[in-house]
Amino acid sequence: MTAAGNTGYESWGDDTRSAITRMRAAGVANTLTADAPNWGQDWSFTMRDGAKEVFAADPDKNTVFSIHMYGVYDAKREVSDYINRFTEAKLPLVVGEFGDRYSDGDPDEDAIMVTTRSLGVGYLGWPRSGNGSGVECLDLVTGFDAGRLTPWGERLFNGPDDIKETAEEAGVFKGTGHGGSGARTTG
Template sequence: MLLRKSLMVVLAMMLVVVTIGVSKSSAATGFYVSGTKLYDSTGKPFVMRGVNHSHTWFKNDLNAAIPAIAKTGANTVRIVLSDGTQYTKDDINSVKNILALVNQYKMIAVLEVHDATGSDDVAKLNNAVNYWISIKDALVGKEDRVIINIANEWYGSWNSEGWANGYKQAIPKLRNAGLNHTLIVDAAGWGQYPQSIVDYGQAVLAADSKKNTVFSIHMYQYAGKDDATVKANMENVLNKGLALIIGEFGGYHQGEDVDEYAIMKYGQQKGVGWLAWSWYGNSSDLSYLDLNNGPAGSLTSAGNVVVNDPNGIKATSKKAGIYQ
């Protein structure tokens, strides 16, 4: 009788554990971070596979570019926006149109503000924060299909503390304004100083009341220069218990090689998402980064690698649960 009673207690406890696990997944209204993993609103791990699209400089190309990007099999597209301080502002109605189109093609939209790129000025980070708050009516309710990359490559210096202090102020402002989306924070050093995440990523995450922040390394000639560097930079962040993506990368940059094959290989092995830079439209001195010939043309040689490599988009991309 005692044994039977004990078994019943154990079974009841197991049922509680299972129920808690199920309710967390089913009750999620959007993407969420747990440990080193990003999960979609259906409770499935989500690994980004996609590209960057420089929308703010090519505003008239949206309807050509998004379907072409979707055709690669990408599950995510990172969209360049402007808060109006350096480039022409993308207003709330244009953001609504972008999100509707990306959703139509069953991709997740990662939105980023580009105006503070390379700056150490906290005021410029605050401009980005204020922009998100000003367009929040386009964002709230879409936590299951929109992720906010707060400010592209804010903090150009290779310094961890100043970077962390800025984001420890920025994230609570977004949360207090009712933006509950998964947030992405780029590393210091124009995104290429992952030591900043290793040093202070946990403190930045602790400043997020939702604990729903992913960190991003941009892998070019420093952070992505060779196989060993790529592997170490990914592992060093993951070993801190933090979620990671490679928000930008190319195969070459400013006269030096980047190991894009290692980025894709280790991204697949370690479940780290990546978004290649960029679909098209780079300046003539950076045209080697173009993945496509125009918004809806043919793939370049760089694009062919990103899309068709055995570790590329076509072979490894899986749609978010809401689109399956």
């Protein structure tokens, strides 16, 4: 695949369809994630407008699309329009990265969290810890210590529409006691 940053993104659809076809032909059966071009932010709407054709290229219909919502998504209208286009088309989407601040603008994290919740779309706050180069504001915890939430981590885990309020245990782990094998014992 070619790079799909801010140059070369025009080939994202062809490259992604080709990659899906090759992986399925090689026997890869798990869920595939197609990350958006433009360093994940899809400011060109290449993924948004081409997702239907990419999804159709997967014979297993087991591809999910991932958008990174940073400075490009600084208003509720932009957030809801983007996510709604996928849900209305019945295409699987996850907000694969977002934060409450970023070097290229101030994403509307409240709109991201409420919109994903209302439409049944998943999200991942980004990242746990260890950023540098001016984006340390994205760290959820200080020094990789889960007991030391940053302001962004506090918002993501303990604010409105947060992880604590919206998370559900995956069905594969229910009733196992510690998650993992899914095996149950009776006695």
